[in-house]
Each structure stands twice: as C-alpha cells, then as structure tokens.
Amino acid sequence: GAVVSQHPSWVICKSGTSVKIECRSLDFQATTMFWYRQFPKQSLMLMATSNEGSKATYEQGVEKDKFLINHASLTLSTLTVTSAHPEDSSFYICSARAARQGSQPQHFGDGTRLSIL
Amino acid sequence: RKEVEQDPGPFNVPEGATVAFNCTYSNSASQSFFWYRQDCRKEPKLLMSVYSSGNEDGRFTAQLNRASQYISLLIRDSKLSDSATYLCVVNRNTGGFKTIFGAGTRLFVKA
Numbered sequence: 192g193a194v195v196s197q198h199p200s201w202v203i204c205k206s207g208t209s210v211k212i213e214c215r216s217l218d219f220q221a222t223t224m225f226w227y228r229q230f231p232k233q234s235l236m237l238m239a240t241s242n243e244g245s246k247a248t249y250e251q252g253v254e255k256d257k258f259l260i261n262h263a264s265l266t267l268s269t270l271t272v273t274s275a276h277p278e279d280s281s282f283y284i285c286s287a288r289a290a291r292q293g294s295q296p297q298h299f300g301d302g303t304r305l306s307i308l
Numbered sequence: 309r310k311e312v313e314q315d316p317g318p319f320n321v322p323e324g325a326t327v328a329f330n331c332t333y334s335n336s337a338s339q340s341f342f343w344y345r346q347d348c349r350k351e352p353k354l355l356m357s358v359y360s361s362g363n364e365d366g367r368f369t370a371q372l373n374r375a376s377q378y379i380s381l382l383i384r385d386s387k388l389s390d391s392a393t394y395l396c397v398v399n400r401n402t403g404g405f406k407t408i409f410g411a412g413t414r415l416f417v418k419a
Contacts, residue, residue: 234410235352235395284352294405297407299353301350
C-alpha cells in the first residue's frame with residue numbers, strides 16, 4: 192500500500208527556533224500533499240495544500256509567512272514553522288495523494304509532535 | 309452546519325458487540341468516500357473505501373446511500389483493539405478536489 196514518511200516524529204525546541212518537517216511519498220508520486228495540524232482532542236485542521244512546482248494554497252487564517260511550504264519534487268514536501276512559539280505546539284501531520292488521482296484516498300505520514308518551550 | 313457530520317460519541321460497548329456509526333454529507337458533488345481510524349496521538353489510517361454497492365472487509369462493513377447522502381460503518385464482534393476514533397471522509401470536486409473530514413466518532417470497547 193501507499194507509504195508516506197514524515198520526519199522528524201518529535202521535536203522539542205526553544206521559542207524563536209524555526210522547525211522544518213519533511214513529508215515524503217515513498218512508493219508513489221504525489222502532485223498534491225496536504226499539511227494538517229491537530230490539537231489534543233480536536234479534529235484535524237487542514238493548514239495548506241502543497242502543489243508540486245507551484246505555490247501552496249493556504250486555508251483561511253493560516254499565515255503563509257509563518258508556515259512556509261515547499262514542494263520541490265513529486266515525492267517531497269516540507270513545512271517550516273518559522274520563529275516557533277509555544278502556541279505553535281501541536282501535532283502536525285502530512286498526507287499525500289497519488290498523482291492525478293483526485294478521487295483516491297489520502298495516505299498520512301506518522302505525524303510530528305512539536306513542543307515549543 | 310458542517311459539510312460532513314458524525315455523532316461524536318463516545319460509544320462504549322462490550323467486547324463482541326456490534327456497533328454502527330453514521331455519517332452524513334451535505335454536498336451532492338461529493339464523489340468518493342472513506343472511513344479512517346485514528347488512534348490516540350497517532351495519524352489517521354485508511355480503514356476502507358465506501359461504495360454504493362456496499363463493501364465488507366472482515367468484521368467491517370461500509371455502506372453508502374447517495375440518495376440520502378449517508379454513509380455507515382458497521383463493526384461486528386468488537387475487539388478491544390477497535391477502540392479508536394473513526395473518521396468519515398469525503399472527496400469532492402468543485403473547483404478542484406477537496407477532502408472533507410468529519411470530526412470523528414470515538415469508540416471504546418471494554419472487556
């Protein structure tokens with residue numbers, strides 16, 4: 192089955208640090224990847240849709256200068272949380288969908304638990 | 309009203325019980341449907357796709373009713389390991405594909 196790898200799985204760092212999270216589709220090409228955030232006991236919240244070779248599409252209320260997304264290849268998207276603060280602490284999850292298969296399900300990475308001190 | 313609605317639960321059932329989850333969606337342009345399960349502090353994992361003809365995978369049966377815009381998941385002979393949150397997920401194509409997640413239904417299976 193489709194495999195999505197996310198790295199790192201756990202980050203603890205000081206306030207003001209920028210944190211980069213990688214999302215890779217290991218066995219399929221993903222023209223579209225998605226970045227979600229989930230707070231404890233809450234639903235997944237879509238932050239942005241990452242499109243290979245073009246700018247990401249951000250959901251309303253998500254600061255694009257705060258959450259930088261780069262999707263440089265069909266198998267890799269990165270999310271950089273710039274100048275992270277304690278309120279950015281959350282569970283960040285990426286997902287990918289096979290290229291040009293919009294009706295197909297998304298496959299999720301393992302998630303990154305970010306804790307900002 | 310949310311585009312995809314689920315009963316949040318929690319459903320507390322004994323081992324061996326049969327439990328059914330329901331989900332409704334409001335956008336008739338919705339095209340494909342899925343159930344995911346999410347364990348505490350883990351990522352969602354695809355459980356099964358849902359088709360109008362109904363589909364079964366072991367103890368799990370999913371059903372789609374397009375006319376009523378209703379999706380169901382039936383779990384038979386519940387196991388302790390079935391305890392999780394079950395997410396109803398819908399893909400639609402209106403000005404580009406979009407995936408809508410339900411808020412999830414929490415299930416606790418007890419010995």
